[in-house]
Amino acid sequence: MLTVADFTKARNFSELRELYKKEGKTFASTGKLYSKAVKDWFELNKDKISQAPEGLPEELPGKTIDLNGISYHINGVTHFNVPGKVRHYYSKQLEDKLVAYESGLDTQFDMGYKNVYCMRDFSAFSLEVSTSNLIALIIAPLMKIPIHTCPYYEIFFKQPSAILKLRAKFNATYLPLPLEMEYAQHNTSAFTYNLRFGRSMYMTEYLRQLAEHKGAKEIHALVGLSHEVHIAHYLENKISSPKIEKLATHYLAKELAAKGEI
Structure with missing residues (x-):
């Protein structure tokens, strides 16, 4: 799976597509690439939801x-x-x-x-x-x-x-x-x-x-x-x-x- 740094450094979908290609993943359309990217991004960041404080910040x-x-x-x-x-x-x-x-x-x-x-x-x-x-x-x-x-x-x-x-x-x-x-x-x-x-x-x-x-x-x-x-x-x-x-x-x-x- 790509890393958070991979996503934040990618300036566009052409660069993101190349990063996935290095992992052996190709996509028939930008829509399918987007769907995969959204899913992977969520998996990379979902722990931050449970880790975030529940109280109101100062x-x-x-x-x-x-x-x-x-x-x-x-x-x-x-x-x-x-x-x-x-x-x-x-x-x-x-x-x-x-x-x-x-x-x-x-x-x-x-x-x-x-x-x-x-x-x-x-x-x-x-x-x-x-x-x-x-x-x-x-x-x-x-x-x-x-x-x-x-x-x-x-x-x-x-x-x-x-x-x-x-x-x-x-x-x-x-x-x-x-x-x-x-x-x-x-x-x-x-x-x-x-x-x-x-x-x-x-x-x-x-x-x-x-x-x-x-x-x-x-x-x-x-x-x-x-x-x-x-x-x-x-x-x-x-x-x-x-x-x-x-x-x-x-x-x-x-x-x-x-x-x-x-």
């Missing part, structure tokens, strides 16, 4: 990127079955901070304190989000069986406060970012890609513009866990596009106007 888990004199704290969360003590934990940690949050998180977390801004990504990607939500509602009853037979069912339903275990589960489920991004870009629809990575790029730009508008030295982003690593990547590499910049400018202006700041 500091918010996430990624911090320092850029142009501003510290961006990207705090990814799971936003399903959030217990009260986790909600209170995040409220206490963020109550005196400048915060921008992903649309919809205010239904699971307390966002009523001042200096908090909704990133309005649901509006910026309304077609993708509304269609995805509709699909989820249609298939939700069918999801009961696979969810409840999942080996790590207890983490989501019996240990929802174990946020470090949830993060470990996420990190074991998805390949390192360069591989995930390449696969999504070339093997999924533009619709799916925008839902995952397009929204992340948009939220990155929104954060940049909000921090600049506020003259902030520090800003927190509360986002779905999958977006954390994307946003950190886009910040570190200063990735955006004219279309994304325009979208962020438009919806930030709407949010500022709604709060009476412009």
Whole structure:
């Protein structure tokens, strides 16, 4: 089996395919290679789930990127079955901070304190989000069986406060970012890609513009866990596009106007 180092050093699927080839494994399609890689990656990392502490950490888990004199704290969360003590934990940690949050998180977390801004990504990607939500509602009853037979069912339903275990589960489920991004870009629809990575790029730009508008030295982003690593990547590499910049400018202006700041 490949090692963790093999996966993290592979810059693309061509390199990953060559690593498997050295082990005598070949694949008829990129999809089959991806499926094998996901399975092997999980096996390599699954012990980290059980080893992760169950209690809430002293500091918010996430990624911090320092850029142009501003510290961006990207705090990814799971936003399903959030217990009260986790909600209170995040409220206490963020109550005196400048915060921008992903649309919809205010239904699971307390966002009523001042200096908090909704990133309005649901509006910026309304077609993708509304269609995805509709699909989820249609298939939700069918999801009961696979969810409840999942080996790590207890983490989501019996240990929802174990946020470090949830993060470990996420990190074991998805390949390192360069591989995930390449696969999504070339093997999924533009619709799916925008839902995952397009929204992340948009939220990155929104954060940049909000921090600049506020003259902030520090800003927190509360986002779905999958977006954390994307946003950190886009910040570190200063990735955006004219279309994304325009979208962020438009919806930030709407949010500022709604709060009476412009």
